[in-house]
Amino acid sequence: MTNPQMVMYEEEFNQIQTIVDRVVREANAQVVFIIDKNGQLIAAAGETDQLDTTSLASLTAGNIAATGGIAKLLRENEFSTQFHEGERANIHIQLVGNRVILVVIFDNKTSLGLVRLRVKKASEELNSIFEALLSKVQDPQQSTPFAEITDDDIDNLFND
């Protein structure tokens, strides 16, 4: 298995959600979310109901993947920060620990400087949470609930 399974538990989720909520407040942002590099949404905060977060997550991950590919060609390690400025909305994309992506969407009520500052602090905290989460996942004591499912369970999924 090349990539460890991504798993999310309540404890870590709450820690992550607290950080995401705080970034919305302290950076005065519209929306903040965290996704994994495969485009799965992990946590979100702010005015998310007006946004298609699933689509955003997949496109952002695609964007990071493409930029990562460019970096490799230039023998750069990774371009870990991206910023796109629009007329009303701006988006700041930060790769955290080469594992997850922190996305901040903000308007002119705040400034890029403030967003950067809050993102930097949050990145460090997130990095250690995900590191802890990963070692927990690799712990062989933790079994998946899927070891228990039967072939019938799987078949039933497709019979209704």
Add this chain to the structure above:
Amino acid sequence: MSFINYLSREINCKIVYYGPGLCGKTTNLQYIYNKTNPEAKGKMISLATETERTLFFDFLPLALGEIRGFKTRFHLYTVPGQVFYDASRKLILKGVDGVVFVADSQIARMEANLESMENLRTNLAEQGYSLDKLPHVIQYNKRDMPSVAPVEELRSLLNPNGMPDFGAIATTGDGVFDTLKAVAKLVLTELKRGGAGG
């Protein structure tokens, strides 16, 4: 790499449709999108050229139902089939849980099918995966076209491992859901065994 969320009780898996240019990968996703209830699907995203060739990927999030209280969600992606988009194909394959190889049944496309299959193996190997250990199914598409190779011949060339395979006409939907169900089933079975990739 599937993603198990104990909090929202969801399991997310990534399925990639692979195959030569114009074999019908995007058409598979479009059919699935059109035939799925609105509650079970998200928006379909297509990053395509002006001539509707896939430029980076198509993306369709799909909910299939519950297993033991866990919602199963599948993220379907297609790769761009044109040979020169290889760098993009490698990116889309990252974290894949299952592959649908869509072959073009037309005799004239046999070479392209073989080349694409070889390319899939190479690109998976680069990431430490082996196709032989990865859940995958084969679809022989465009069965409605005038000069198609017999399924047995396609099978012997493209499916030496005897994986589940299906004839299909993606434009009318023939075989499209059979293919999807088969790969989803393999992915869930693999998850149950607790493995992934190689």
